[in-house]
Amino acid sequence: MEVRSNKDIHIRSIALDEAECREFVCLPEAGGVVLFIGTVRNHTEGREVVRLEFESRESMALKEMHKIADKVCGQWPIHKVAIHHRVGSLDIGEVAVIIAVSAAHRKAAFEACMYAINTLKETVPIWKKEIFSDGEVWVAAHP
Amino acid sequence: MEVRSNKDIHIRSIALDEAECREFVCLPEAGGVVLFIGTVRNHTEGREVVRLEFESRESMALKEMHKIADKVCGQWPIHKVAIHHRVGSLDIGEVAVIIAVSAAHRKAAFEACMYAINTLKETVPIWKKEIFSDGEVWVAAHP
């Protein structure tokens, strides 16, 4: 339970809320907010995706997401960071991840947000299964 | 009047709406959306800002904003771009500008969004006056 933390980290099985993320990071001394919103695409390498299923090792994923937030705040002059990830079954167009970062200056906010989403995709134990009309596949599982 | 355009360009004297920008750029084939939200900061070089006043040469500003959107769509594999700028009197924390960009891949979306806000700040005829408790100043007017 962190009160007035500069981090807002969640894994949720209900729809993510971009306004909530933005409101968390916004504060009077922040001039720039950068948000990344990752949505479910309707195709992958030309094949039509019907929906996605995300699963996580929640306790470890939250730990890794906190590490990313701490790194971001240590490496750039960032005010606040929100990282929300969805799990469960997602339809096309639904939001899978939101990362929001606020800073006095926009360059830091862009760099920190990019770092956060790149690192999340490398280290956070969340797995995505693409469901096609004729099968399904765990993304990136095989070489 | 462009129907089904890939650009949504506005200058408004009422509050900007980030959900509107996000909804405009979101579409089934876009996997990543990057938003930049510029808000009014409560200080500049240590001096407390009470509020901001923005004015524009609206016809020319819209033209320049369209040029930025066209450049973005030509230079990166971008699906859609929204650029909304506020004018008039803004309180601390209010949103002055929103840029939203969607792309199949996030790197393009980040680069395009950064390019758009950087270029907007260089070329779009909009002027900002900072109102302090003891005076006011047109930002960047003097060397």
Added chain:
Amino acid sequence: MVTVNLYSYGIARDIVNERKMPLTLEADIVTVGDIRLHLYDKYPRLKSLASLAIGVNDEYVNDDTIVTDQDEIILIPPVSGG
């Protein structure tokens, strides 16, 4: 003789003290540079600005551009949107 409409914004408007005013120059051919010199002469404080771009009919132009009757001339001090 060429008469244009001068539109001033931001600090340029504070200096010129009019949003819009007609401006007549006594020459057959008038360039943006001529207008600039005329204004610098009439409003010397314009010279103290970090920059002063000039637009004609909502496009940025350089000082060689020739203006014609009824053109809209826009004084563009350093922009600061965003």
Added chain:
Amino acid sequence: MVTVNLYSYGIARDIVNERKMPLTLEADIVTVGDIRLHLYDKYPRLKSLASLAIGVNDEYVNDDTIVTDQDEIILIPPVSGG
């Protein structure tokens, strides 16, 4: 003899076919590498994955790490969040 709890996710779960299962290795000292070899032997399809990281008690570890009784061992095939 060391008994740990094995948690499998993503495609590793499909291969092992259990979300959670106890795993006992007959040795006084057991490393993550020992568990890896044991699992590769029992579930050869794990070897076909692009990568297989292993976590202990919710931290990434390397194969030299020594595990102790009741540790939670997490099979982490290539992650794909975002």
